[in-house]
Amino acid sequence: xxxxxxxxxxxxxxxxxxxxxxxxxxxxxxxxxxxxxxxxxxxxxxxxxxxxxxxxxxxxxxxxxxxxxxxxxxxxxxxxxxxxxxxxxxxxxxxxxxxxxxxxxxxxxxxxxxxxxxxxxxxxxxxxxxxxxxxxxxxxxxxxxxxxxxxxxxxxxxxxxxxxxxxxxxxxxxxxxxx
Numbered sequence: 001x002x003x004x005x006x007x008x009x010x011x012x013x014x015x016x017x018x019x020x021x022x023x024x025x026x027x028x029x030x031x032x033x034x035x036x037x038x039x040x041x042x043x044x045x046x047x048x049x050x051x052x053x054x055x056x057x058x059x060x061x062x063x064x065x066x067x068x069x070x071x072x073x074x075x076x077x078x079x080x081x082x083x084x085x086x087x088x089x090x091x092x093x094x095x096x097x098x099x100x101x102x103x104x105x106x107x108x109x110x111x112x113x114x115x116x117x118x119x120x121x122x123x124x125x126x127x128x129x130x131x132x133x134x135x136x137x138x139x140x141x142x143x144x145x146x147x148x149x150x151x152x153x154x155x156x157x158x159x160x161x162x163x164x165x166x167x168x169x170x171x172x173x174x175x176x177x178x179x
Contacts, residue, residue, distance in 0.1 A: 024077045035073050041083030049090045050076075052098055060102045060148045063141045075105035079115040081122065088122045093130065099145045100130050103137045106144070112136045 025038045032054065040046035050073065058068040067074065076082070081089055094100035107113040113133060120126035138144050 024074075025082070026073065026077045032070075035070075039073060039076050039082055039086065043083050043087070046083050046086040049086050049101075053102065056098055056148075057102050060099050060145050061106055061141065062143045062146075064106070071109075072102055072105050075109055079105070079108055079118055081119070085119075085122050089118070093121050093128060095130075099148060100134060103134045103144070104128065104130060106137050106141070107133045110137065110140050112140070 026035050030038065036047055036050050036054070039050050053072040053076075054069040056069070057072040058064060061071070064071040076086060089104065090096060090098070090101045094104060104113065104118060108115050108118055113128065117126060117128065121128040134145075
């Protein structure tokens with residue numbers, strides 16, 4: 001395996017034996033609704049996790065202010081994690097804790113963990129110490145999960161998120177002052 005530095009959505013990527021991480025499925029023009037469908041591969045549980053990420057990521061990681069909740073979705077795409085693999089990452093690797101899931105995704109963006117290591121853990125070919133990842137992410141981003149309390153999503157939370165995704169205001173707009 002040849003390894004080069006990985007930058008999310010950058011020109012340098014991790015080249016792995018079999019995974020082509022340069023073929024992201026979503027772009028900056030993809031609507032939020034389509035992102036949810038594409039990433040989840042229309043699997044209901046994965047769809048709920050993706051909607052939770054979209055809704056809660058900015059609260060968990062306030063330093064991702066330019067992309068807000070979309071940052072975690074782009075990270076999933078950049079790492080090649082879709083459908084049931086999202087469920088495995090969230091439920092098996094991160095114990096169903098959204099904060100830990102966001103930390104693992106953010107760690108790939110911060111180059112603390114390679115996308116290949118994350119994928120190997122999902123495939124049960126390797127282990128990740130998520131507690132260490134949380135510590136490393138918090139060291140790099142002191143505001144990460146600082147004022148966030150894990151809450152159990154309410155039934156209407158995802159319905160509201162889904163409705164917002166259908167509305168016109170769900171498109172991604174990055175203003176010049178955020179870049």
